[in-house]
Amino acid sequence: MSDNYKIQIKDVSFEYKDNKESFYALDNINIDIKEGEFVCLLGSSGCGKSTLLSLLNGLNKPKSGEILIDGKPIDGPGKDRAVVFQQYSLFPWLTAKGNVLFGIKQSKKKYKKKEREILAMRYLEQVGLGASADKYPNQMSGGMQQRVAVARGLALEAEILLMDEPFGAIDPKLRLELQELVSKLSIENKKTVVFVTHDVDEAILLADRIVVMEPQKIRAIVPVKFSHPRKRDDLVGKEEYEKLHRQLISLFYDNVLDNIYEEVAL
Numbered sequence: 001m002s003d004n005y006k007i008q009i010k011d012v013s014f015e016y017k018d019n020k021e022s023f024y025a026l027d028n029i030n031i032d033i034k035e036g037e038f039v040c041l042l043g044s045s046g047c048g049k050s051t052l053l054s055l056l057n058g059l060n061k062p063k064s065g066e067i068l069i070d071g072k073p074i075d076g077p078g079k080d081r082a083v084v085f086q087q088y089s090l091f092p093w094l095t096a097k098g099n100v101l102f103g104i105k106q107s108k109k110k111y112k113k114k115e116r117e118i119l120a121m122r123y124l125e126q127v128g129l130g131a132s133a134d135k136y137p138n139q140m141s142g143g144m145q146q147r148v149a150v151a152r153g154l155a156l157e158a159e160i161l162l163m164d165e166p167f168g169a170i171d172p173k174l175r176l177e178l179q180e181l182v183s184k185l186s187i188e189n190k191k192t193v194v195f196v197t198h199d200v201d202e203a204i205l206l207a208d209r210i211v212v213m214e215p216q217k218i219r220a221i222v223p224v225k226f227s228h229p230r231k232r233d234d235l236v237g238k239e240e241y242e243k244l245h246r247q248l249i250s251l252f253y254d255n256v257l258d259n260i261y262e263e264v265a266l
C-alpha cells in the first residue's frame, strides 16, 4: 500500500548513455521508505549510490520502473526534497547567511525579507553557527562550511532530505559531531532521510535501515535497532554493535574485493 510509505522505489533501472556507449548503473532496485525513516545507502565507489540519489532528486529519470513520493510518481526536482552534497557546494560570494537565504528565496517565495532572515538565522543557530552568519566560505573551516550546507538543506523545510556523503572530507572528530547533529536534527524536524555513505560506523550511528549496495544492485537491507539519539561512545563495544558491525563489514568488503577481482580479471 503506497499510503504507508513516503518513498517507493519500484523496479528501478538506470542507464547512462552518451553517443557511442551505454552503461547500466542500476538494475532493478526496490526500496520502500517510511515517513520519518533514516535510510543509509552503503556501498563502495561506483556502485550507483549517487545515481540513485539523482533519481530520487528527479535530476535523472529511471530507464524503467518508477519512484513514488506519497504515492505519486516523481516528475523532476521538487520542493518536497532538499539535497546536501559532499563539499564545496556553497556559493563563495555569499556569506553563511546568504547561502542559507539563497535556498529559502527559491522555496519560500511568499515570505517577506524579514521572515526569510529569521528562518535563515534559526537554522544557522541549530547548527551552532549563529555567530558566524556574516562569514564567507573562505573565512570558515571545512566543517563549518558543511554545517552551513546542512543548515541550507534544513532551511528548505522539505520533508525529504537527500544527502550524498556530506561529511566525506571532514576530520573524524568533527565528523562525529556532525553525524550526531544530523541525527538529532532529522529526528527533531521529522525528516525522511536518504543518506549516502561508504562508512560503516556512520551508517550504524545514523540509520534505521542500511541498504548495502553492490554494483548496480542491492546486496542486503539491514535494520539497525538501537534507539535514538545514538552516541558512538555508548554503542562501541556493545555485543550487538560489534555483531552488526562485523556483518556490515563483511557484506561491504566482499563487494569491494569482488570489484577488485573483477578489475584484475579485466
Ligand SMILES: Nc1ncnc2c1ncn2[C@@H]1O[C@H](COP(=O)(O)OP(=O)(O)OP(=O)(O)O)[C@@H](O)[C@H]1O
Pocket: 016, 017, 023, 025, 043, 044, 045, 046, 047, 048, 049, 050, 051, 052, 198
Ligand atoms: N555521467 C555518467 N556517464 C556515464 N557513466 C557514469 C556517469 N556517472 C556515473 N557513471 C557510472 O555509473 C556508475 C555509478 O556511479 P555513481 O556515481 O552512482 O557511483 P557511487 O556509488 O556514487 O560512487 P562514489 O562512492 O565514488 O561516489 C559508475 O560506474 C560510474 O562510472
Ligand SMILES: [Mg+2]
Pocket: 049, 050, 051, 164
Ligand atoms: Mg557518489
